Amino acid sequence: MTERSRPRLNIGAVRSTFAPWADPAAKPLVRFENVVKRFDGDTAVGGVSLDIYPGEFFALLGPSGCGKTTLMRLLAGFETPDSGRVTLAGEDLAGKRPHERPVNMMFQSYALFPHLSVERNIAFGLKQQGMPKDQIADRVTEMLALVRLEGLARRKPHQLSGGQRQRVALARAIAPRPMMLLLDEPLAALDKKLREETQFELMALQQQLGMTFLIVTHDQEEAMVTADRIAVMRSGKIVQIGRPADVYEAPNSRYVADFIGDVNIFEGKTEFADGTTVRMASGEAPGGFDIIEDDLLEVGSTAWLAVRPEKIEVHLDEPPAGPNRMAGKIADIGYLGDWTTYLVELDSGRTIRAARANATRFVDRPVDWDDQVWLTFARDAGVVLTQ
Amino acid sequence: MRRGLTTFNIVSLVIGFGFLYLPIILLVIYSFNASRLVTVWGGFSTKWYASLLRNEQLLDAIWVTFRVGLISATIATVLGTFAAVALVRAGRFKGRTLFSGMIFAPLVMPEVILGLSLLLLFVSLGMPRGFWTVTVSHATVTMCYAAVVIQARLAAFDRQLEEAAQDLGCPPIKAFFAVTLPNIAPAVAAAWMLAFTLSLDDLVIASFTSGPGATTLPMRIYSQVRLGVSPEINAVSTLLIGLVATGVIAAYLLQMRRRSEA
Numbered sequence: 001m002t003e004r005s006r007p008r009l010n011i012g013a014v015r016s017t018f019a020p021w022a023d024p025a026a027k028p029l030v031r032f033e034n035v036v037k038r039f040d041g042d043t044a045v046g047g048v049s050l051d052i053y054p055g056e057f058f059a060l061l062g063p064s065g066c067g068k069t070t071l072m073r074l075l076a077g078f079e080t081p082d083s084g085r086v087t088l089a090g091e092d093l094a095g096k097r098p099h100e101r102p103v104n105m106m107f108q109s110y111a112l113f114p115h116l117s118v119e120r121n122i123a124f125g126l127k128q129q130g131m132p133k134d135q136i137a138d139r140v141t142e143m144l145a146l147v148r149l150e151g152l153a154r155r156k157p158h159q160l161s162g163g164q165r166q167r168v169a170l171a172r173a174i175a176p177r178p179m180m181l182l183l184d185e186p187l188a189a190l191d192k193k194l195r196e197e198t199q200f201e202l203m204a205l206q207q208q209l210g211m212t213f214l215i216v217t218h219d220q221e222e223a224m225v226t227a228d229r230i231a232v233m234r235s236g237k238i239v240q241i242g243r244p245a246d247v248y249e250a251p252n253s254r255y256v257a258d259f260i261g262d263v264n265i266f267e268g269k270t271e272f273a274d275g276t277t278v279r280m281a282s283g284e285a286p287g288g289f290d291i292i293e294d295d296l297l298e299v300g301s302t303a304w305l306a307v308r309p310e311k312i313e314v315h316l317d318e319p320p321a322g323p324n325r326m327a328g329k330i331a332d333i334g335y336l337g338d339w340t341t342y343l344v345e346l347d348s349g350r351t352i353r354a355a356r357a358n359a360t361r362f363v364d365r366p367v368d369w370d371d372q373v374w375l376t377f378a379r380d381a382g383v384v385l386t387q
Numbered sequence: 388m389r390r391g392l393t394t395f396n397i398v399s400l401v402i403g404f405g406f407l408y409l410p411i412i413l414l415v416i417y418s419f420n421a422s423r424l425v426t427v428w429g430g431f432s433t434k435w436y437a438s439l440l441r442n443e444q445l446l447d448a449i450w451v452t453f454r455v456g457l458i459s460a461t462i463a464t465v466l467g468t469f470a471a472v473a474l475v476r477a478g479r480f481k482g483r484t485l486f487s488g489m490i491f492a493p494l495v496m497p498e499v500i501l502g503l504s505l506l507l508l509f510v511s512l513g514m515p516r517g518f519w520t521v522t523v524s525h526a527t528v529t530m531c532y533a534a535v536v537i538q539a540r541l542a543a544f545d546r547q548l549e550e551a552a553q554d555l556g557c558p559p560i561k562a563f564f565a566v567t568l569p570n571i572a573p574a575v576a577a578a579w580m581l582a583f584t585l586s587l588d589d590l591v592i593a594s595f596t597s598g599p600g601a602t603t604l605p606m607r608i609y610s611q612v613r614l615g616v617s618p619e620i621n622a623v624s625t626l627l628i629g630l631v632a633t634g635v636i637a638a639y640l641l642q643m644r645r646r647s648e649a
Contacts, residue, residue: 078550098553099562115569124565125555176555386494 011249018228020053027090029054029180029212030075035071035084044070046236057206057213059223060318062233068216072182075214089179104178108185110169118168119144119153125176125366143171146205163194170192174209187222199225220260253387257306264312264352266305273297278384279301280305283350290323292380299357304385309355311381314342315374316365326375330354330367342367344375411628418621425616431507435618445623448607451518452587455603458526460582466526467533467578475541501528502595507509509596516598524596529582536581540574573642580638582633
């Protein structure tokens, strides 16, 4: 998996100095080497190689059935690879059973022990380590404070709310101080508001503990918010690894562009490419597309231009003719409060999605259904895809 | 909509419960009969209970029955748990259908045949019939019932709990005892009670597999009744009914308390 090098352009809105994957001297904590896992002839994981570095918050993102959970279970030891190797801190995990691996998992169902109280759930892993009783008590108190459940130590799991159970599961998994925490769809059972809060709490917790987190999710927002890097998976393979901004702004395929966020994809033929600019002819835009793109593309080949809705501007007055310009009619409007999404039917019959942040309370001229509009986007708004 | 009981409901209830409980009520009443004659009421008395306490043969039979029940129910529950775990957990192993069929076959097999085959086995092994042959036979037969009860509960048990325990550093067998067993405990207890009860009132298999010095209560009652119903038998039966009823009510209350906790 090669990441695109874009020396002159900064991708995304976030600047991060934490990038051990870019450091050739950094040693990965977890290494998947060409791992294959089949179930009854169906390939769940088809040759995955992946490095995860200490202190990283890594996300495996993909639709259900793409093999992301299997990959996590291979690391936890609940599945064994058919071929390939999984190493943890340089040590081959083959033959090590789940209870011998210094990684802990937070299950999607939380899997809290129903017959044990909150404190005894949290103490379970510590007892297995043979920790003395007084130390266990201290650690449990510390964990309860960490996840803000101080008053609930003696409750049973069924006496807790969904959010509280989630926090008990988290505390139980991190209490034995594993080398790594695996989170299997940790927030899937929470409602939206709580999920958003918990995403930030998870990040803060990960920073505070300095622990390596691997999260499996089908929710792109969850992965984008929490993770340092995301691996996008499809049918048992990783299709792209990168920082959230890389994956969003520089997807390497139509699949990734489409899976993460909304996207409009235009098909066209490259007319010109010199390593700084690509010009494409397309039936959608009379003036063609003019894109800043440093990949050297073959002239005359078919390529796809992916443009995110929020990067497309909607004009009620006709802008001057030129590239990156399309005319159409408003087919539908979705008002979300913070954003408005416009579905614009182009003259060619295609429907394009454009989005606008509602930055002001008042507008001079509101957009209405069936209004004639023009869509434009900047030369650096789109990304040219060849696969 | 009409609520409450219709005439038809009342009639069916009276007939149904009458058939079920009238004989039992009669038995209980006649256990307090002062007369030796079973069909003649000679006034209230508890003398048969007193004479029961002096009847060595009956007391011995009660003691044998309880020992057989306790031991065979325990063996049956342990084996039944293993069988249930194998059936629920092992997935589709080779011969699974045969295995489950073999476990459940004794449920529908005529007891006479079971008893006879067990007797033939003990004879061919040269085992002297007695306490242990009855116990082993009861364990064999009641194990199937225990397996069925425990299997139902185990199938509903979230496997991930065991995985979570292992993930937290608990070896698989220890995880079973630390997490699975406490959670299926009500079913295990129910299985034990069922096995104990089945052993308690078994006559057929015990008759085949028992020997001298190991006469169970049902065998003793049956042999005495053939010589004529004695009021002592009524008394011991009443005690037995009382015991079973207490057990059932206790189990029910226990379960209710558990449920209100949950």
